[in-house]
Amino acid sequence: MSLQAGLSFEQAPPFSLPLRFFLTAPLFLLTAAILIVWAPETLASRWSPQALALTHALTLGFLAMVMLGALMPMLPVVAGATLPAARLVAWFSHVPLTLGTAALITGFLTAEPAAYGTGIALLAGGFATFILAAAISLARAVSGVTVVGIRFAVTCLGITILLGLVLTLLRAGWWAPPAIEAALSAHAAFGLLGWVGLLIMSVAYQVVPMFQITPPYPPQLSRWLVAVLFLLLLLHAAAPLFFPAASYLIDTALASGILVFSLTTLRLLSQRRRKLPDVTLDFWRLAMASLITCILVWLPAQFFPAWAASNIYPLLLGVLFIGGFAVSVVNGMLYKIVPFLAWFHLQAQLQARAGSIPTMKEMISGRGMRWQFRLHLTANALLVTATWRPELVILAGLLLALSALLLWVNLLSAAHLFFNRGGRFF
Numbered sequence: 050m051s052l053q054a055g056l057s058f059e060q061a062p063p064f065s066l067p068l069r070f071f072l073t074a075p076l077f078l079l080t081a082a083i084l085i086v087w088a089p090e091t092l093a094s095r096w097s098p099q100a101l102a103l104t105h106a107l108t109l110g111f112l113a114m115v116m117l118g119a120l121m122p123m124l125p126v127v128a129g130a131t132l133p134a135a136r137l138v139a140w141f142s143h144v145p146l147t148l149g150t151a152a153l154i155t156g157f158l159t160a161e162p163a164a165y166g167t168g169i170a171l172l173a174g175g176f177a178t179f180i181l182a183a184a185i186s187l188a189r190a191v192s193g194v195t196v197v198g199i200r201f202a203v204t205c206l207g208i209t210i211l212l213g214l215v216l217t218l219l220r221a222g223w224w225a226p227p228a229i230e231a232a233l234s235a236h237a238a239f240g241l242l243g244w245v246g247l248l249i250m251s252v253a254y255q256v257v258p259m260f261q262i263t264p265p266y267p268p269q270l271s272r273w274l275v276a277v278l279f280l281l282l283l284l285h286a287a288a289p290l291f292f293p294a295a296s297y298l299i300d301t302a303l304a305s306g307i308l309v310f311s312l313t314t315l316r317l318l319s320q321r322r323r324k325l326p327d328v329t330l331d332f333w334r335l336a337m338a339s340l341i342t343c344i345l346v347w348l349p350a351q352f353f354p355a356w357a358a359s360n361i362y363p364l365l366l367g368v369l370f371i372g373g374f375a376v377s378v379v380n381g382m383l384y385k386i387v388p389f390l391a392w393f394h395l396q397a398q399l400q401a402r403a404g405s406i407p408t409m410k411e412m413i414s415g416r417g418m419r420w421q422f423r424l425h426l427t428a429n430a431l432l433v434t435a436t437w438r439p440e441l442v443i444l445a446g447l448l449l450a451l452s453a454l455l456l457w458v459n460l461l462s463a464a465h466l467f468f469n470r471g472g473r474f475f
């Protein structure tokens with residue numbers, strides 16, 4: 050199915066709805082970079098307030114921001130079902146997500162209960178609005194591997210948010226829930242592996258073959274992998290409380306599933322039919338290489354307790370998974386989604402014939418995207434090295450800031466071109 054064939058103009062939400070999410074996200078990437086430069090000790094311990102602020106600037110401010118924005122036009126394409134009341138949902142999820150993330154970051158940095166309280170209220174409201182609308186849309190959807198995967202991912206998002214709210218009550222000193230360690234580990238696992246990981250996998254089944262012109266994923270893999278990983282995540286969360294002896298086995302199965310996905314994706318990318326250079330391909334390759342490196346970092350921790358208990362181990366995993374894998378995929382996807390939506394809405398609004406409007410390739414300068422990829426790659430390589438060579442942290446943060454700014458400028462240029470050629474945002 051081509052995107053164009055799958056998205057009819059009547060079903061598509063106005064361009065301004067997803068665009069506001071896409072143009073806000075790079076500003077949180079910039080915030081993350083500023084946090085690193087301003088407090089280089091951020092990368093000294095996973096528990097420092099700065100590290101938690103950084104984690105959520107990236108996971109909520111950048112990743113969730115783009116992923117919610119992308120689901121709006123994607124649901125009609127892959128599921129054949131629009132979001133109900135899309136305009137209201139966009140307002141009541143984008144504004145609270147933006148302000149709520151800013152408040153939560155302020156809460157981590159200042160330990161101010163009022164900031165935590167504001168963060169909890171806004172994030173709970175914003176996510177509840179979006180999840181409810183997505184649930185209605187997904188309930189009406191035509192089932193397929195991507196739809197099933199999105200259902201699991203959104204379920205993981207709901208669990209992550211609930212656990213995040215509980216953990217914030219704890220941080221703010223308002224409540225001390227039982228089994229805190231297990232709740233924290235489940236929050237991180239459902240957030241990173243469930244919401245982020247399963248959503249990327251489910252969407253990859255659709256977009257890798259379509260945008261990179263590769264053969265499809267093997268049907269056995271696309272049919273089962275996400276469901277099996279979801280089940281393993283439930284077991285992973287329950288294991289510390291009920292069957293700790295099985296943890297090792299469950300985690301090994303989770304890592305194996307992730308490895309199968311990344312190796313399969315790399316193999317498909319090597320078999321693509323169009324051999325022209327494409328920067329989004331490099332983002333996918335970097336992402337898969339980072340995911341495989343995560344497993345290489347995780348594996349020795351199973352045999353050497355000193356490595357597992359070291360300060361570097363969780364930081365390295367975090368940088369590789371969040372920065373190297375998730376931010377790379379999402380950044381690369383933005384370079385497909387934004388030009389596509391700009392082109393699609395221009396064509397539909399102006400009833401234009403092909404040729405009279407810019408092509409997808411002309412929407413963002415190829416050089417601009419290539420430079421941004423280089424900055425992103427170097428910033429990530431330096432961040433990885435900085436987990437044991439702290440003197441590199443500031444340089445890494447500065448490059449990340451430049452990368453975020455250039456991403457923003459690149460996306461703005463597509464929006465500008467759309468507007469200049471007579472496109473209407475509403």
Ligand code: HEM
Nearest residue numbers: 095104108109169172209210213214216217220237240241
């Ligand atoms: C949806 C995406 C989210 C993801 C991927 C995510 C991820 C994470 C991760 C990985 C950690 C652990 C850091 C570490 O172990 O070093 C963490 C901790 C935490 N998260 Fe989130 N999070 C998300 C959403 C939220 C939300 C919405 C809230 C609050 C409303 C929240 C509140 C917290 C708190 C308070 C902690 C620290 C707990 C403590 O140590 O006191 N998170 N999160």
